[in-house]
Amino acid sequence: MPAEMTTQPVLSVLEHGESLKSFYFQQRFAVEPGQFVLLWLPGVDEKPFSVSDIADGRMEITVKAVGPMTRAMMAVSPGQRIGIRGPFGRGFSPVGPALVIGGGCGAAAVRYLARRLQRDHVACNVVLGARTAADIPFRDEYAGSATLVTEDGSIGHAGRVTDVLPDMLAQGGYRRACAAGPEGMLLAVRALCEARGLDYELSFERYMKCGVGICGHCAMDGSGLRMCVEGPVLGPRDLLGATDLGRAHRDATGARPASATGADQLCGVDGPKG
């Protein structure tokens, strides 16, 4: 059973930019890369967040301001109490050599995976993409060890993650690709992997209401897989039968929007996941 909700003080805050910060908490429960926790900002809301690292008994959660709760999070200072419960969902189960791919806020979501693989001496290459350098947390740590891609060319290659992937995949040698990011990117990764017969795991987002598997809100249409239990990390077989991939996802009411452009979803938690 995941831990019940309790608040605990923020130990420290690391500012990457004015709308991108990492928060550190004492680790109370084990979390696998790709699993998520629910953070409660008293008086504001509760939303799902991926864990961006666990090291030295501290849990790191990296938050980008994209909605009401994440904007309110930017004002949180050390000592302030925030509720945490978890872990929830199914995370990554990588095998090396692994290709780790993070796009947008997915860069924070795959950071814990990349760090864990490096600590466990599992061979991996990391590709991180964002609109601009300031959107990539811990970018200095990756110098030389990861391939960075920005749309404005402010760091690394100019372009998108999917521009550099074909060459990397062509070099071969990977046993699995693990990716988090906008759904359009995930589907592009899926197509590239399937074309090469490479196994993959992708972390998906849907609007979450309960986070604990009973409301059914975050289920994929068609398959019924719940992102908070069977997901958010899904493999090739999990995606069979899904009918809402790349389409607009259900909103807070449970409605399925008529428009069919879900590819440019927000990252993090005030977007489709929460």
Next chain:
Amino acid sequence: MSGTNPLATGIAGVRMESPLVLASGILGVTAATLGMAADAGAAAVTVKTCGMVPRKGHPGPAILPLQHGMLNAVGLSNPGVDAVAEEIREFRRIRRCPVFASIFGRTVPEFGEVAAHIARCDPDLIEVNVSCPNVESEFGLPFGADLESVAAITRIVKTAAGSIPVSVKLTIHCPSIARMAKVAEANGADAVTAINTVGPGMLIDVGCGRPVLSNLEGGLSGPAILPLAVRAVYRIREAVSIPIIGTGGVASAEDALQLIMAGATAVAVGTAIHREGVGVFGRIRQGLLDHLAEQGRDSIDAIRGCAHAR
């Protein structure tokens, strides 16, 4: 086939392979998740309660699993009756399992309006939620606490529902749930559902000294409320002759049997799915079969209401 299935039953003309129903509010947002419950052994599924217009519900935290149950104040989030009707049509396309709608209204006439809209997708049964404890501040006291409101809502929904059977979902938070059931029956209800969550209750985080639920308070469900449900079904059975959908804290075949022995025709399972997943339906189903076999009974009907024998 129903002749050889000892669990086969029926409620208000709806034929079911067993008494087990997926309770409202659980996995009830999408056709795909309703399908999961049906595949796992729910003999009927109930869609999440819907109203006339879309509602986002309360901010989080809205659902708190506890050691022995759950506290929730989702706030009746729903995409509106017409979107829900479309979801029911979708479910019909993918499964052959009876599907129950669940409706609420902000006013008595609105219950009729929602019923008329949901009737267009022809659900097997319409459950009328007069007992959600989480919307009091917005709508005044729950309708389920007031005899005249229950009478009026039952009449207006029955008229709007046409030939679709109607079950009124009752709360224990009224002077007499048996009397409330009698009023529903007298005004045309084809069944009653008992009980809804109880309370409301509150939990305070001692670290920050504030209530955890964003709504401050919410309905309590889970194993602790089973005795309340068993007693309510027992007293309702004494008062009315229409069938009862018993629900509240059911997590095992023994729990379901208690409700059936108290007089329930069907038994809805909700919170137990959090701990066990939809596999709970298969486990309860097998437990019911085992019980009948042990007792040498060839039908679940033989034990229904047996607790009333003197």
